[in-house]
Amino acid sequence: MVKPQLEVLNALDVAKTQWYHFTAIIIAGMGFFTDAYDLFCISLVTKLLGRIYYHVEGAEKPGTLPPNVAAAVNGVAFCGTLTGQLFFGWLGDKMGRKKVYGMTLMVMVLCSVASGLSFGKSPKGVMSTLCFFRFWLGFGIGGDYPLSATIMSEYANKKTRGAFIAAVFAMQGFGILAGGIFAIIIASAFNALFSAPSYETNPIASTIPQADYVWRIIVMVGALPAALTYYWRLKMPETARYTALVAKNAEQAASDMSKVLQVDIEAEGQKIQKINEDQSSQFGLFTKQFLRRHGLHLLGTTSTWFLLDIAFYSQNLFQKDIFSAVGWIPPAKTMNAIDEVFKIARAQTLIALFSTVPGYWFTVLFIDRIGRFAIQLMGFFFMTVFMFALAIPYDHWTHKENRIGFVVMYSLTFFFANFGPNATTFVVPAEIFPARLRSTCHGISAASGKLGAMVGAFGFLYLAQSQDKSKTDAGYPPGIGVKNSLLALGVVNFLGMLFTFLVPESKGKSLEEMSGENEENEGEAEMNHTPSSLNNNNRTLQDV
Numbered sequence: 001m002v003k004p005q006l007e008v009l010n011a012l013d014v015a016k017t018q019w020y021h022f023t024a025i026i027i028a029g030m031g032f033f034t035d036a037y038d039l040f041c042i043s044l045v046t047k048l049l050g051r052i053y054y055h056v057e058g059a060e061k062p063g064t065l066p067p068n069v070a071a072a073v074n075g076v077a078f079c080g081t082l083t084g085q086l087f088f089g090w091l092g093d094k095m096g097r098k099k100v101y102g103m104t105l106m107v108m109v110l111c112s113v114a115s116g117l118s119f120g121k122s123p124k125g126v127m128s129t130l131c132f133f134r135f136w137l138g139f140g141i142g143g144d145y146p147l148s149a150t151i152m153s154e155y156a157n158k159k160t161r162g163a164f165i166a167a168v169f170a171m172q173g174f175g176i177l178a179g180g181i182f183a184i185i186i187a188s189a190f191n192a193l194f195s196a197p198s199y200e201t202n203p204i205a206s207t208i209p210q211a212d213y214v215w216r217i218i219v220m221v222g223a224l225p226a227a228l229t230y231y232w233r234l235k236m237p238e239t240a241r242y243t244a245l246v247a248k249n250a251e252q253a254a255s256d257m258s259k260v261l262q263v264d265i266e267a268e269g270q271k272i273q274k275i276n277e278d279q280s281s282q283f284g285l286f287t288k289q290f291l292r293r294h295g296l297h298l299l300g301t302t303s304t305w306f307l308l309d310i311a312f313y314s315q316n317l318f319q320k321d322i323f324s325a326v327g328w329i330p331p332a333k334t335m336n337a338i339d340e341v342f343k344i345a346r347a348q349t350l351i352a353l354f355s356t357v358p359g360y361w362f363t364v365l366f367i368d369r370i371g372r373f374a375i376q377l378m379g380f381f382f383m384t385v386f387m388f389a390l391a392i393p394y395d396h397w398t399h400k401e402n403r404i405g406f407v408v409m410y411s412l413t414f415f416f417a418n419f420g421p422n423a424t425t426f427v428v429p430a431e432i433f434p435a436r437l438r439s440t441c442h443g444i445s446a447a448s449g450k451l452g453a454m455v456g457a458f459g460f461l462y463l464a465q466s467q468d469k470s471k472t473d474a475g476y477p478p479g480i481g482v483k484n485s486l487l488a489l490g491v492v493n494f495l496g497m498l499f500t501f502l503v504p505e506s507k508g509k510s511l512e513e514m515s516g517e518n519e520e521n522e523g524e525a526e527m528n529h530t531p532s533s534l535n536n537n538n539r540t541l542q543d544v
Helices: 005-016 019-040 041-054 065-095 095-117 123-155 161-194 197-201 212-219 223-228 231-233 240-245 250-261 269-275 290-319 319-325 337-370 371-392 401-419 422-430 433-463 469-473 480-502 511-515 523-530 534-543
Strands: none
Touching: 005 240, 005 319, 005 371, 019 041, 019 065, 019 095, 019 161, 019 231, 019 269, 065 095, 065 123, 065 212, 065 401, 065 433, 095 123, 095 223, 095 337, 095 523, 123 240, 123 401, 123 422, 123 433, 123 480, 161 212, 161 337, 161 422, 161 523, 212 240, 212 422, 240 433, 290 319, 290 401, 290 422, 290 433, 290 534, 337 371, 337 401, 337 422, 337 469, 337 480, 371 401, 371 422, 401 422, 422 433, 433 469, 511 534
16 A cells, blocks of 8 residues: 655656756766766876886886785775765765765865875885875765765656766766866976976986876866865755655755745645654664565665676776777887876776766666666676677787777777666665665665775786786786786676666656655565566566
8 A cells, every 4th residue: 555645755756857956966966076086087197106106216117006006006995985885875864965965075175185295205105195095085985975876866856867866977977087188288288398308218217306296286186176066065955855754854844845846845744743653664774674675676786886896997997007908008118207197198088088978978868768777787788798809809909900999899898887887876776775774775885886896906906917928028018917807807797787687677766666665564565666676677678
């Protein structure tokens, strides 16, 4: 038996697209713009860090970060992100989405600046302080995931909810793009201002002192977009679903949404009281009721996000090594330090511009038309196909005449990651769990993803240490390790495709319908919401 829906929630579900929807997308999306910039800008400067702090005088090759240091610099932010997702996800359900939302942004701003000011008397000291501040930067970024997704899902109408949540996440693509463009500008400026004859004739030994400013500026500028949106986050009202269903304050929920929607909404205190008296709908996270209703849902969202992020973050963080391995980026010893930053940034910007960003917005366009399940399954399928197509004939792609084909196919894996599971794994956990557990469950799902990112960041690095002597003698990163890594990522994507069948379709349904919060009888709720995912998803595919 279905409970009568609160008027304030029904008003949100059927509301026409209005200006407040776009305001919420921009406010929440700028957080993700910053998240992506801060997480991925480090891949633009890791080789520069090696040249500056680990160059041996008289060596024939540029300095490089030791494998353990490179792994720490690239991966420590993910450790912080995982912790922040769990902590702020839980806090968002306990204190409210709005109260916590500003905290995460301030942590991000302060730690972006602090990362660029990393100090030490030795290379080890500088890297240690950089890792310390990037951990706390990741902690703030982690909080943005469950809070932004939950806030957007609770503000949106059910007809276009998927597109609105995906649009918030799509700002990540612009953050990656902005990082590459800014690095190109900075590298070009420093090359023009500080280059010298010796800098060109002996690129290895003559890394200019000013190069130390390049990576610091690139890292610190990530604080700007976050700082600009701080005020607007504080002005956002608490979501009606938290206020009404968790805080049990019908009057405040009606008042807040009346202003947002510009309509009169009845408070309906008696309905809130009735919902509060129904103990069967008040189960917690660690209960049998949750396990019966949402256990497989949570397994589906955590497993698919974990597997996706192994592939997605290893691809993003180490694409410079892959492009070097196939010769798209020249050997390091043929470039000075600033030139190397420029060429890495240019390669990553082209990938972002022609595959990453379009992939995000294809999801925004189609997610409420063909559904979450179809997009996620399709994305994992094509990522699997392209990874194996790159890995199995890998030696073919390393020939000079085939490099463009390699880059194109590699770019398509980014496109289908974003027009696929990278977006849907963010959207679905914000739609299928009860309001009182929504932020927590999204945080758990996202943290599982960051665990996958850590596996990708550390695992890919060490897989790529396998030596191909002919290439390393010529100044290239090891090639056989890249092949093994691509094969492993293909298997990971195939597993993601299989686990997608545990995730239910939420297209066109209200949040309360998906979570079971509007069901009167617990047994009936279990019947309707226990994830017989294969049946739900098969119907979705037939509709497509």
